[in-house]
Amino acid sequence: MIDKLKKYFEQDIALCVISGLKKGADCEYSKVTVRPYQATDGVKFQFEYTVKAQVKHKNVDYEQLVPEIAQLLENYFTQCMVYGRENDYHINCFNSKIKAKTMPPSKKVALKAHNKKKEYILNEGENIDFLVYLGVMTQDGRVVKARYNKFRQINKYLELLKTSLDVLPQDRPLKIVDFGCGKAYLTFALYYYVVKILGREADITGLDLKEDVIDYCNKVAKDLGYETLEFQKGDIKDYDRTQDVDMVIMLHACDNATDEGIVQSLRFNAKIIIAVPCCQHEFFKQIHNDNLQPILQFGILKERFSALATDSLRAQILKAIGFDVSVMEFIDTEHTPKNLAIRAIRNGGFNQKEYDNYAAFRDYLNLTPYIERRLREEKILEAE
Secondary structure (H helix, E strand, O other): OHHHHHHHHOOOEEEEEEEEEOOOOOOOOOEEEEEEEEEOOEEEEEEEEEEOOEEEEEEEOHHHHHHHHHHHHHHOEEEEEEEEOOOEEEEEEEOOEEEEEEEOOOOOOOOOOHHHOOOOOOOOOOOOHHHHHOOOEOOOOOEOHHHHHHHHHHHHHHHHHHOOHHHOOOOOOEEEEEEOOOOOHHHHHHHHHHHHHOOOOEEEEEEEOOHHHHHHHHHHHHHHOOOOEEEEEOOHHHOOOOOOOOEEEEEEEEOHHHHHHHHHHHHOOOOEEEEEEEOOOOOOOOOOOHHHHHHHOOHHHHHHHHHHHHHHHHHHHHHHHOEEEEEEEOOOOOOOOOOEEEEEEEOOOOOHHHHHHHHHHHHHOOOOOHHHHHHHHOOOOOOO
């Protein structure tokens, strides 16, 4: 259905109206109207679902437009009117068969969406072996509709890596460790990007606590022929190796596991650290400042502020140790609240001014950060 509909949306759209409920369709909507709108990150589409005298809304990106309409026509509706820049189309859909009447354009199109389709590092239409194996893509390179969010997350992750890897050595294989790899979608994406797209040699290790997950990931790596990708069972704080590591990645390590991962990364002399923290409870009971009572008196606001303070101090102490640090959105909050990524790239040694900024903020909030204690225990941080 998606492939059959695509050609009718290969133009900029002014409006799309989906109607004509199928006989016996279990659907609360009587009509769905789709309109483009300008968002901060490009053109998006708002689906307006008419429910009796009320309406519901849902916003999607360009690449989700046709899959969303296809699902409505497959399951609930028989007609779709497309008003575009080049043509209007009156589409009828019965038993998954598409018939369309082409007419001259009748509405003014204000926004250009088609030419602004997001270009990813991994693109639909390509046969990407690990995505096919893991069920994100079909054999013909089509992204499975239910896995679009995972597809976008993988590409967002690779964009984050793309701007980081240039600082790493070019004359030898890279050594990369992924703490808490889980089912390793992103670890396989990392290998595919570094080895198959960039053509670099790399020894990549994924680490997780679940033995069955590790066994599965090793089987996938073997089946795909990813020879320098291995998975091991182990905890972040207990993991050790004799060689230095170029890059350490930790995604969704809970609470102080992120701090342990940062400490280990520094012990390994990592040049790049990428962390997407979650479940940050450390400061909730510690944080105190009378001037902040308008925030701290409300539990949900205190929880969010404490989480932001945690990541702020992690980022600041890394700057003090000698890293260029950026904090950015990892994936839209629509898909996961665990969406802040801390990226740190080694640029020098200890910076007293940055440490003073760290200490001032720490003291203002009356905090005793776990990460600072661990860095002092490892003699990575000795400033007072």
